[in-house]
Amino acid sequence: MKVQEPSFTFLRACKRLPVDYTPIWFMRQAGRYMAEYRKIREKYTLLEICAIPELATQVTLQPINSFGFDAAILFADILLPLVPMGINLEFAAGEGPVIHNPVRTATDVDQLRRINSHDDLAHVLKAVQLISSELAGKTPLIGFAGAPFTLASYLIEGGPSKNFLKTKGLMVEQPQVWEKLMNLLADVVADFLLAQIGAGAQAIQLFDSWAGSALSPDDYKQYALPYSQKIFNNICQAGVPTIHFSVGAGTYLPLIKEAGGDVIGLDWRTPIDWGRNILGTEVAVQGNLDPAALFAPKNILKRKIQKILDLADNRPGHIFNLGHGILPTTPVDNVKATVEMVHELSQRKI
């Protein structure tokens, strides 16, 4: 039996198949920089938007309709699965997420619920279904989740952290508690991603936002890699492309690749050619415009886009993206211009 080749440019690029132009999407492409989103946020909190499938759908589609990205990504938050697990989560204005009952002991870990996505995250899966049917035949939808290390660090620190002292403390001083927590998170995340795929997501991205800033490659290998790897191993049965993204991963790219992913996301500190030299040709790469470049005048923005396309060299397996999430004050005009420029500048000559 011959597996049918995907027709969407984004999905073809994930599989390193030839494409007519380089596909583009942005991490956090639905969000605060768009007036349409801010209007909805006047009435609803972030968690409310995530909880109401119709709103999540509306917000997810905004950047697709406005800018013509080659993929949509579910509007959600990596911390959502933690709520039914028993976490008291709040997005405090200006402070980011706050977890009022952080997880720091064996007892805390034992009290976390092993959720079932179909029951406990039904609202998210409903949003995936709605979005998929809206987009059907037009644009593929990316589902996503946070990687175990990043989720664990939020759980343990109680919010964002600079030095991850509590996380690293638990990790090295209570290795069995750490292992139990990380295995639980890996199981929950794999189940959640499979459920998103079942509901219509045509690709998934695993965000390990903090691992690269926090851990030495040695610690990553011991304390984080096995659990991300477990997720990739579990979801490969679903047959959709998987993207693995971590910030500041330049020096541990070989380990990111080892953990898994058909596509490896690169931040703007890791040039495409440097990344490819380390990763080899068996994976695609995604990235990596500095999100700050979107604030520059168009001629400079264009030069920076061209530079990335030059390094990617029209070889199969490149998806254009930012090197990190789009910033809240980004000028909308430049987002539109970037999508157009990437499409135009990467047009393959016949």
Place this chain on the structure above:
Amino acid sequence: MKVQEPSFTFLRACKRLPVDYTPIWFMRQAGRYMAEYRKIREKYTLLEICAIPELATQVTLQPINSFGFDAAILFADILLPLVPMGINLEFAAGEGPVIHNPVRTATDVDQLRRINSHDDLAHVLKAVQLISSELAGKTPLIGFAGAPFTLASYLIEGGPSKNFLKTKGLMVEQPQVWEKLMNLLADVVADFLLAQIGAGAQAIQLFDSWAGSALSPDDYKQYALPYSQKIFNNICQAGVPTIHFSVGAGTYLPLIKEAGGDVIGLDWRTPIDWGRNILGTEVAVQGNLDPAALFAPKNILKRKIQKILDLADNRPGHIFNLGHGILPTTPVDNVKATVEMVHELSQRKI
């Protein structure tokens, strides 16, 4: 004429000469984690300690006397030279440095004073003299300064920054203003470092704390490297070892080397062997214990120290250090233990 070889282990390691054991010092080794320092801070602000040579001397010597580090580093702040240049600097409690008159236009840059270290930073140079005479024959003293990019980012943002939007904006949109500012900072820093060497500093370190987190290697090469390089070129006449440190520099180590430095500081995300593979044998390396490792139980701490020493492989040209500054709440016991363990575990077999 044969140049005499240095006798201090730290200085020998900087020059990649054989040593009996691996020398060790810590970035921010004088500071808040020490009770003796906190006692002085009850009576004086950080800027007052820097301004009173006797206090700066006392604080600089505290970790030398308590832990036996192989090098002292002047107690000062990278922002000190900005004050006589015309900057209104304050260290606000809990917020880090605040610059009340940030530099954002051509006029702002024109108004900055081209200071003369001997006159305008006499108090710092006096501290260097005092410390040098206290340490004479016992421990070498490291002088230091901030690199132009890091200083410019503080000047432009008005304090620490997450996304460096204003800095990157000025950099790409007003390249002539940027060049003027960066050249001025390079001249001031080179003059200041030469003056510190003249006052008795036996090595210097250039801290480019933010370049690695902020810039793509391409932007670093264009907008930061030339000015750091200018400093290294200007101070090489003094003949003392130079150390170049940046955080998150894994993917642009070749450029850090190109900018200059006899020793390249590595953070804990760049393993010693990875760094050496890229840097080659013409420079020494410094680093790179995760500052969070100092919070671990001693057996784990020892394992992590051993791992770094194993990667350094007793080859000439390794100085043990943290991968970033020591954290304020670090347990003092583990600092002492680390110095002892590094000395003991690295003892060269005869």
